Amino acid sequence: MVRKLEKPLRMKIRTGDLVQIISGKDKGQRGRVQRVFPRENRVIVEGLNLVWKHQKPRRLDQKGTKIQIPAPLHASKVMLVCPHCDKPTRVGRVRGQDGKLHRVCKKCGEMIDATK
Ligand SMILES: [Zn+2]
Incomplete structure (x- = not known):
């Protein structure tokens, strides 16, 4: 029998869903799902779980800058907020x-x- 290596890529959370973060530094906050990564079972929530990224200068006359971007978090750390209740x-x-x-x-x- 051939063993299936990959789990079915089915997630409970989809792009555009409103979710609440249930663990970590942004616990209790809500935001919209910007992207989902079913393979890693991770989601990116708009404006939450922000990390600083250092951007290198692309040209000589540019300076490197720090930018804040949302980092992916594990799907188990967010819960879907029901639009009805x-x-x-x-x-x-x-x-x-x-x-x-x-x-x-x-x-x-x-x-x-x-x-x-
Ligand atoms: Zn409900």
Whole structure:
């Protein structure tokens, strides 16, 4: 039997979701997901988990500068904020009437993607 090396690339968090950070220095803060990295199970949240990057000068007359950019954090450190009950929640999946899988809030049971 051929062993499957890669896990299915399915994440509970998607680009554009509102999430709350549940651990680390930005704990409790909320932001929009800018990018997801399913392979690493990491997300970039806009304006949060900022780190300083040092940029080298590209030309002789330029100086190197420090810029702040959001660093990826592990998906387990963020929770999706439900657009219906406004709470950080776990995500379930149900099959809708259209036969597709939809994400649901485990707290209020509402579909999460229906509002988009
Ligand atoms: Zn909810």
